[in-house]
Amino acid sequence: MADTRILTPGRSEWFSTLAVWSAAALVTGFFLWVLWDIVSHGFSQISWSFLTTESEKAGRAGGIGPVLVSTLLVVLVCLAVSLPIGLATAVLLSEYTPEDSLFGRLVRRSLDVLSGVPSIVFGLFGNALFCKALGMGFSILSGGLTLACMVLPLLIRATEEGFRSVPLDYRTSAAALGMSRSSTLFHLLLPAATPGLVVGLVLSIGRAIAETAVLIFTSGYVSRWPESLMDSGRTLSIHIYDLSMNVSGGNANAYATSLVLVVLLLVINMTSSWMAERWLHRRIVLL
């Protein structure tokens, strides 16, 4: 009999199942490995005083209190600027600009290019504009503003997608009920688009809080307690970078700081989706 062996459906099914599962296992495995590495090396250093005191001996000893505060301030400045601008731009793009209009395409293309620009370029741009030209110097304000420039493209596109994913039916039926565009926007589209908005927000905060290149050139790396937004302030990721690259014997605290950063990211991620869910359930009642 001729050799006409055919891969049975059962066997090919088995292969693809294996492939899919091992790909997923690989990704999860890497994440767990990194997490385990950080936790195992960093957990023993974590204490209340580590979180609240100033660093000593260039970070080899002492805590990360001022660094935490600076990080939160930088992120707050970033969000305070990028949220309103991002939301307004997303509304303009999705609700007031036809998808194929020249203006819309131009803005969207610019945003896509901007979101691909390496962060170091944003860092140098922020240094030239905010620190030098606008005279803000190395400060938390400059850092936050530069970060805002960096996360805006991401935030706008995610929010715009959120608005676009709201079915056209809602807009038509609201219009047929004589509802104005603005109240349709506030009462209907905004609640319905919130999941997209939250995704954009979480991604933005994640990028902002983990950013180093942008902040080295704008908010600087002074690790004292910041007294105002005009002070230079060192963020968590810069602290990690500095400890692991420039300070011999800083590894232990670098691990501990990484652990704080990872936990912070997880907490932000979970609380924002929890809040969105709660808020959403009050406003939007799906099945």
Add this chain to the structure above:
Amino acid sequence: MSVSPTSVCPPSLDREICCAPNTYIETQNLRLDYKSKTAFQDVSLSVGKGCITALVGPSGCGKTSFLTCLNRLTDLIPNATVTGVIKVDGQDILGRNVDVLQLRRRVGMIFQKPNPFPLSIWRNMELPLREHGVNDKAQLKSEIEAALKSVGLWDEVKDRLNGPALALSGGQQQRLCIARALTLTPDVLLMDEPCSALDPLSSGIVEDLIISLRNRYTVIIVTHNLAQARRIADSVAIFWVQDGSGRLIESGPTKQIFETPTDPLTASYISGSRG
């Protein structure tokens, strides 16, 4: 012929006759162009006050497009241009200085697919009312209750007003949409195949509801169901595709259209041999 002078159409076979004298909506040479296609042209139609007028005809002949002109939903469609005249209660509604939001309040619309908002039942009813300036809690409550009662939905939903509107059945959703439109006390209701997405039972309920709207509202209903048109409509307008765009080929009292149509196309459509 014994037609009462109070212009209330008696539910008799003669009812269509009492509708005719009081024209409420009138179009003259109405034409709608999309970017590269003419949806319909040359439509001149009078719609009697308090009557149910059915628009029938094969798919793609411009019936739904015609409806969307009457409450200027066409404004939302990029590159749609409406030419001609539409008068509602004697007022030209295509002018630049027409308050479109007020127009849509007076000319409500029900869509083919029930489209409640993804909100609670209460919020669905409340939102348009608040939009039009009703903010008093007690007034909101009484108007919402009245509207839900008028569509026979109150008893079915009164215990779950804060539940999701999308959890209702298709027929209930459609009645909710009708109630939502009725809270704004419109003069006119445009209905775009309101029963076609519903099962026969719900369809029957909604149909009875539409019949109950006669005399109180001027109803224009698009339907593919000729039997339904014959059952509920006072007058019928037949649309047809000619030379690539929709046209109105005949209109008149239901009885006349179904029994003695003048246009041969109407005759063949009615008899089921065309369309």
